[in-house]
Amino acid sequence: MSYQNLEKHFRRISHFEELGAIVSWDEAVNMPPQAGPGRADSLASLTRLVHDLSCDPEVGEWVQAAQEEDNLNDWQRANVGEISKRYTRATALPADLVEATAQACSLSEQAWRRYRAESDFESFAPFLKTVVERKRTCAQALAETLELSPYDALMDNFESGMTTAIVDRALAPLREFLPSYIDEVIERQKSEVVVHPQGPFLVPQQQELAQRMMVASGLDMERARIDVSHHPFCGGVPSDVRITTHYSEDQFLPGLMGVLHESGHGKYEQGLPEAYRGQPVGTALGMTVHEGQSLLQEMQVSRGRDFITFLASQLGSCFPEQVLRQPEAYEVENLVRLQTRVKRGFIRIDADEVTYPAHILVRYDLERDLVSGKLDVMDLPEAWDQKMQQYLGLSTRGNDRDGCLQDVHWPIGAFGYFPMYTLGAMVAAQLYSVAQDSLSDLPAQVRAGDLSKLNAWLKQRVWSKGRSLSFDELMRQASGEALNPAFFVRHLRARYG
Amino acid sequence: MSYQNLEKHFRRISHFEELGAIVSWDEAVNMPPQAGPGRADSLASLTRLVHDLSCDPEVGEWVQAAQEEDNLNDWQRANVGEISKRYTRATALPADLVEATAQACSLSEQAWRRYRAESDFESFAPFLKTVVERKRTCAQALAETLELSPYDALMDNFESGMTTAIVDRALAPLREFLPSYIDEVIERQKSEVVVHPQGPFLVPQQQELAQRMMVASGLDMERARIDVSHHPFCGGVPSDVRITTHYSEDQFLPGLMGVLHESGHGKYEQGLPEAYRGQPVGTALGMTVHEGQSLLQEMQVSRGRDFITFLASQLGSCFPEQVLRQPEAYEVENLVRLQTRVKRGFIRIDADEVTYPAHILVRYDLERDLVSGKLDVMDLPEAWDQKMQQYLGLSTRGNDRDGCLQDVHWPIGAFGYFPMYTLGAMVAAQLYSVAQDSLSDLPAQVRAGDLSKLNAWLKQRVWSKGRSLSFDELMRQASGEALNPAFFVRHLRARYG
Numbered sequence: 001m002s003y004q005n006l007e008k009h010f011r012r013i014s015h016f017e018e019l020g021a022i023v024s025w026d027e028a029v030n031m032p033p034q035a036g037p038g039r040a041d042s043l044a045s046l047t048r049l050v051h052d053l054s055c056d057p058e059v060g061e062w063v064q065a066a067q068e069e070d071n072l073n074d075w076q077r078a079n080v081g082e083i084s085k086r087y088t089r090a091t092a093l094p095a096d097l098v099e100a101t102a103q104a105c106s107l108s109e110q111a112w113r114r115y116r117a118e119s120d121f122e123s124f125a126p127f128l129k130t131v132v133e134r135k136r137t138c139a140q141a142l143a144e145t146l147e148l149s150p151y152d153a154l155m156d157n158f159e160s161g162m163t164t165a166i167v168d169r170a171l172a173p174l175r176e177f178l179p180s181y182i183d184e185v186i187e188r189q190k191s192e193v194v195v196h197p198q199g200p201f202l203v204p205q206q207q208e209l210a211q212r213m214m215v216a217s218g219l220d221m222e223r224a225r226i227d228v229s230h231h232p233f234c235g236g237v238p239s240d241v242r243i244t245t246h247y248s249e250d251q252f253l254p255g256l257m258g259v260l261h262e263s264g265h266g267k268y269e270q271g272l273p274e275a276y277r278g279q280p281v282g283t284a285l286g287m288t289v290h291e292g293q294s295l296l297q298e299m300q301v302s303r304g305r306d307f308i309t310f311l312a313s314q315l316g317s318c319f320p321e322q323v324l325r326q327p328e329a330y331e332v333e334n335l336v337r338l339q340t341r342v343k344r345g346f347i348r349i350d351a352d353e354v355t356y357p358a359h360i361l362v363r364y365d366l367e368r369d370l371v372s373g374k375l376d377v378m379d380l381p382e383a384w385d386q387k388m389q390q391y392l393g394l395s396t397r398g399n400d401r402d403g404c405l406q407d408v409h410w411p412i413g414a415f416g417y418f419p420m421y422t423l424g425a426m427v428a429a430q431l432y433s434v435a436q437d438s439l440s441d442l443p444a445q446v447r448a449g450d451l452s453k454l455n456a457w458l459k460q461r462v463w464s465k466g467r468s469l470s471f472d473e474l475m476r477q478a479s480g481e482a483l484n485p486a487f488f489v490r491h492l493r494a495r496y497g
Numbered sequence: 498m499s500y501q502n503l504e505k506h507f508r509r510i511s512h513f514e515e516l517g518a519i520v521s522w523d524e525a526v527n528m529p530p531q532a533g534p535g536r537a538d539s540l541a542s543l544t545r546l547v548h549d550l551s552c553d554p555e556v557g558e559w560v561q562a563a564q565e566e567d568n569l570n571d572w573q574r575a576n577v578g579e580i581s582k583r584y585t586r587a588t589a590l591p592a593d594l595v596e597a598t599a600q601a602c603s604l605s606e607q608a609w610r611r612y613r614a615e616s617d618f619e620s621f622a623p624f625l626k627t628v629v630e631r632k633r634t635c636a637q638a639l640a641e642t643l644e645l646s647p648y649d650a651l652m653d654n655f656e657s658g659m660t661t662a663i664v665d666r667a668l669a670p671l672r673e674f675l676p677s678y679i680d681e682v683i684e685r686q687k688s689e690v691v692v693h694p695q696g697p698f699l700v701p702q703q704q705e706l707a708q709r710m711m712v713a714s715g716l717d718m719e720r721a722r723i724d725v726s727h728h729p730f731c732g733g734v735p736s737d738v739r740i741t742t743h744y745s746e747d748q749f750l751p752g753l754m755g756v757l758h759e760s761g762h763g764k765y766e767q768g769l770p771e772a773y774r775g776q777p778v779g780t781a782l783g784m785t786v787h788e789g790q791s792l793l794q795e796m797q798v799s800r801g802r803d804f805i806t807f808l809a810s811q812l813g814s815c816f817p818e819q820v821l822r823q824p825e826a827y828e829v830e831n832l833v834r835l836q837t838r839v840k841r842g843f844i845r846i847d848a849d850e851v852t853y854p855a856h857i858l859v860r861y862d863l864e865r866d867l868v869s870g871k872l873d874v875m876d877l878p879e880a881w882d883q884k885m886q887q888y889l890g891l892s893t894r895g896n897d898r899d900g901c902l903q904d905v906h907w908p909i910g911a912f913g914y915f916p917m918y919t920l921g922a923m924v925a926a927q928l929y930s931v932a933q934d935s936l937s938d939l940p941a942q943v944r945a946g947d948l949s950k951l952n953a954w955l956k957q958r959v960w961s962k963g964r965s966l967s968f969d970e971l972m973r974q975a976s977g978e979a980l981n982p983a984f985f986v987r988h989l990r991a992r993y994g
Contacts, residue, residue, distance in 0.1 A: 012542055015538060015539040015541075015542035015543070016539075016542065016543070016546075018535070018539045019516055019517075019520050019539050019540075019543060020516075022520050022523055023520060026519055026523060030722060031737060032718070032719055032720055032721055032722050032737060033719050034717075034719040034720045034736060035720060035734075035736045035737035037736075038515065038734065038735075038736040038737065038774075039736075039737065041512060042512040042513075042515045042516050043516075044512075045509055045512035045513065046512070046513070046516060049513075049546075220531075221529070222529055222531040223529055223531045223532060224529055225527060225529050237532075237535065238535075239531060239532045239534075239535040239536075240528060240529060240535065240536065277535075
C-alpha cells in the first residue's frame, strides 16, 4: 500500500516535470524576446512545487514502510531505493534556496543568450556570479547530508555515485597520453588532402538530410521532432523527444553531427522501460550513460567509414547542385578524412573526438575552483585563457564569445556536468566495441543505414534498464567489465593511428 | 494581510495557468503524433492542481477577512470580489470530476484532430459523448450553487453574469431581420463583378504579409509570435501571446483575416493592466468582450475601405508575380467587394459577417439541447443538417467534416461559448462607432496602416480595465450606453445596404 502511494505520488511529480521539460524547450526554441521574466517566475513556481512534493514528509514515511514490504519485485525495490535517494537529496535543501536558484539560473540563461551574441562577459558576469553563489550554497548543504565534497555532491546529481576520485582515475591516462598524441595526429594528417564542400547549403536542404539521418539512426519520429536553437540539445520527455540543432549555410556537417548526437540521447529516452514511465527507476541512469549513447551514435557509428558510406549515398539527392559542382568533396574517402580531421579549436561542440577531452580538462579544472571559491567569476576570462593555452595552445583573450561564454552549462548552473562528456566517450567506445563483437553483420547494416539490430542490442542491455542497475553493474552486465578507459584509447589508436 | 495572502496565492496559481497555456499551445502546434496520451495525463494533473489551489479552504477564510479590510483600493476590492466568485465556482465541483472532465476534453480534442480530417463522426462520437456527459454533470453541480440553469451556469464561466435571457434579447432582432436580409444582400451583390485573385500564394509570401499586418494592427511582436495550427486561435499569456492561423495556397485572404482576428485578441491580452498581472482582476473580462476586440479588428477595421486601401499598398511587394499577372484583382474596389462578399457557406470561420450570426443560431440551439439531454450525441449530424437547412438553406448530410465536426469548441467541452461570438460582434460595432466619433483623424490613420490612436483609445477604455468593471459598467463607461444590438444592425445596413 505504501509502495502504491509512492508510485502514485511520483507519477504526479513526473507530470509536472514533463510539463516543465516542454516549457523549457519552448523557452529556448520559441519564446518571444520580452517574455523572459514572466516565464522565469512561472518556471520557478513549478520547480518549487516539484521540490515541495519531493520533500513531502509522507514520502519519508512511505519509503520506510515500503522498504519492509516483502511482496515487491526487483524493479519496485529499486524504485524505492531511487525514491529514497531522491528524498534525501531533496530534503537537504530549503525550498527558498531551490526556488531562488532556479530563478537565478533562468534569468542567467536568458542573459547568456543575449550577451554571448555580443561577446559581453562584463554584462553577463553578475548573472553568473549569482548562479555560482547559489549553487555553492546548494553544494555545501548537499555535501553535509550526503557526506561528500561539495563538487562531488553536484556531480552526484548528474550521475549517482560519481566522484572526483572516479573521474580523476578515468582522465589520468588522457592527461598523460593526449598532449603529445594530438601533436602526432595533427602532424600525420598534414599530408592528407582534404576537400571542403563549398556552400551555401540552404537550411531546407539540411533539414531534409537531418530528417533522413534521424530516421536512419532509428529515432521514432512519431514521438520526436526537430527544431532550431542557439545551442543544440535534446529535451522533452520519452513520448515527446525534442531535438534541436543549429544550421550554418557554410557547412552542413556540424549541424548534421549535432542532430545525430542528440538523436543518440533521444533514442535512450525513447527506449526507457515503458512499464516504469514516470517512476524514478524508469528514468535514464545518469549523464555519463546518456552521453555514452549520444557519443556512440555520433562518434562511434556516424564518423566510421561504414556510416559515412551510407551518408555519401544520400548527399546527391539532398545537395544536387553542390555535388555536381564539386563531386570529389562528397566521395567516401574524402568525407572520412573530413569527419576524422583533428584540429585545435576554440569551440567544444565543434571539437573532434581527439581534442575534445582537452576542452573538458579546461572546464573540469575551472569549475572545481569556481565551486570551491578559489576562482572568482570576474577572473574567469583570464583563467580560461590560461587553461586553453595550457591544454590546447590557444588564447581566447578578448574573445569571450568563443571562450568562457560558449557553453550554456554554467549559465544554467550545471556545474559537475562537463566530466560526464569524456566519461561518456569512454562508455561509448566500450559498448560499441562489445556490440561489434556480438553483431557480426553490423558493418553491412550500418552501410545500409539500418541501425535496428544495434538499437535492439542497446535497448536490451542499456536503455530498458532505466535505473534498475548501478552504473558499475550496468557496465559489467552490458559489456562484461567495469568502465575501462583503455577501450577509448584503443578506439583513438585504431581510427587516428 | 489576508489580502496580501490572496495576491500571493493567486499569483502562484497564475504561474501554473500560464505554463498550462504554453503547453496547450504546444499541443496544437508542435506535439508529435504519439505524444498525446502522456500529454493528456500531465495536463490533467495541472488542471487538478489549479483546481485544488483554487479550492483551498484558506482562500475562503482570506476572502472573508479581506472583505473587512478597510485599506483596500477599488482594484483590490474588485480583486477580492473576483476571487470570491472564482472560489465559489471552484468549490462547487469535486476535484475528481474536474480532472476526469479535463482528461476527456484533452483526449477528445486529439481524436477530433484525427477524425475531422477523415470526416468520421462515428469514430469521434464516443469521445464527444463522454465530454457532453461530464460537462452536463459539471453544469448541474454549478447550476445548484450559482442558482442558474445548467446552460447559464456554463455561459457564466465564459462571461460572468451572461444568461440565456440576455442572449435571447440580443439575438431577437437578428432572428427577425437576418433571413430576409441575407436574401436581399445576396440578390443585390449578384450584379457586382468580383475578380478572385489566382494563386498559388506560397506560404512564405503569406507569412510575410501576415507579419506586416500584425505589426500594422499594433500587436507587440516582442511579446507575441505566430504559428500554424488546424484551427486558428490566440493562446499564450499577456507577455507571450501565441497566435496561430491556417494557410491555404489557393487564397490568401482567409488566412490573413484569421491573423487579424487573433491579433485583436492578442492586443487585448497585451493591454491588460500590468500592475494586476497574475491576479483575477487583471484578466480579460470575458469572451464577449474578447470577441468584441477580435471582431473590431477583423470586421470593423480590416474589412473597411480605409484598411483595405492600406492592405492594397502592401500586396505588390508580397505577391509581385500574382499582382503583375492579374492587377485588376488587387485594386481597392475589387478587394472591398471581395472582403464584403456575402455567401451562404458551411464553415463558420469562413463566413462573412452577415451570415455568421446564422451559424451561431445553429450552434446555440443545438448546444442547449445537448446540455439539457434533449439531443443525443448520436443524433447530432442529422440535427445539424436540419438547423443548417432552416437558417442557411444548406444540407450537410454525409459531410460532417464541414458540418458538426468543423469546430474545436465542443470537442474541448466549450459549451456556452458560441453565442459570445455574435454578442462580441455587437460589442465591436458599438465600440467602433463611438471610437469613430471620438477620433476625427481615424480614417486617415487607418489608411496609413497606423492604429496606434485607436489602440490607445481601446486600451484606456477597455483593455486596461481588466475585470475591475462589470460587463454592463464597462460598456456604459466606454461607449455611453449598455450593449445595444442596433449598432450592429446599423453597421450592416451601412456596409451592405
